[in-house]
Amino acid sequence: MKYIKLELSTKTVDEKVAQGNAIRAGMTNNPDFPNPSLPLAKFDTFINTMAAKMVARDQAFEAAKAATAELHAAERAYDSAVSQLCAYAEGVAGADVQKLEAAGFALRKTPEPIVGLDMVTDLKLTSNSYGGVLLARWKPLRGAKSYEVQICADPPSETSCGPFCGSSRNSGEDGTPGTTAKGRPHSLKVGPLTDFPANTSCLLPLSLPSLTVAPLTSS
Numbered sequence: 001m002k003y004i005k006l007e008l009s010t011k012t013v014d015e016k017v018a019q020g021n022a023i024r025a026g027m028t029n030n031p032d033f034p035n036p037s038l039p040l041a042k043f044d045t046f047i048n049t050m051a052a053k054m055v056a057r058d059q060a061f062e063a064a065k066a067a068t069a070e071l072h073a074a075e076r077a078y079d080s081a082v083s084q085l086c087a088y089a090e091g092v093a094g095a096d097v098q099k100l101e102a103a104g105f106a107l108r109k110t111p112e113p114i115v116g117l118d119m120v121t122d123l124k125l126t127s128n129s130y131g132g133v134l135l136a137r138w139k140p141l142r143g144a145k146s147y148e149v150q151i152c153a154d155p156p157s158e159t160s161c162g163p164f165c166g167s168s169r170n171s172g173e174d175g176t177p178g179t180t181a182k183g184r185p186h187s188l189k190v191g192p193l194t195d196f197p198a199n200t201s202c203l204l205p206l207s208l209p210s211l212t213v214a215p216l217t218s219s
Contacts, residue, residue: 013050028040114142122139124136124137
């Protein structure tokens with residue numbers, strides 16, 4: 001039967017050093033333990049090595065923190081310097097692309113005009129831990145200022161779909177705005193809008209769209 005409690009898996013290095021020193025001191029010249037299976041001098045070496053490695057680790061960690069702070073300071077200095085050179089080059093060369101490229105600057109792409117908006121893709125409707133609550137997510141479209149969401153009767157048709165109006169709120173822990181829709185949803189129809197219609201309470205101006213749909217109980 002074992003009586004000794006080592007608890008090595010829960011002890012810190014400092015606690016192990018203290019434990020080792022106590023054992024070494026207690027067993028040194030102890031007539032009850034005349035011939036330890038591990039020489040106490042060698043055991044003392046293990047204790048001292050562990051303590052020295054811990055000190056070296058702590059010193060390296062502090063040095064790494066100082067080096068990281070110095071690196072961040074150097075980055076900020078570079079950012080300021082290169083921004084100053086960029087402003088100078090644009091002031092001298094203006095819109096001359098060849099001069100700016102010859103000076104080593106990478107140029108921004110000329111934005112392409114948006115001719116039309118495609119249909120929303122990757123629309124996913126999932127349920128969560130709240131009974132009767134559905135969550136719709138889709139990929140945002142470039143150029144879409146808002147999204148019109150419609151609730152359709154089952155089966156969907158051109159005449160069975162209509163926009164819902166809900167109160168704006170934050171949806172999710174990431175602060176993504178959303179809209180609560182009240183009704184009896186069967187399916188969701190999502191389409192991008194380039195301009196805001198008069199009834200803006202039916203819009204979802206989202207960069208990462210998210211919608212929560214909750215049906216109402218009958219009165």
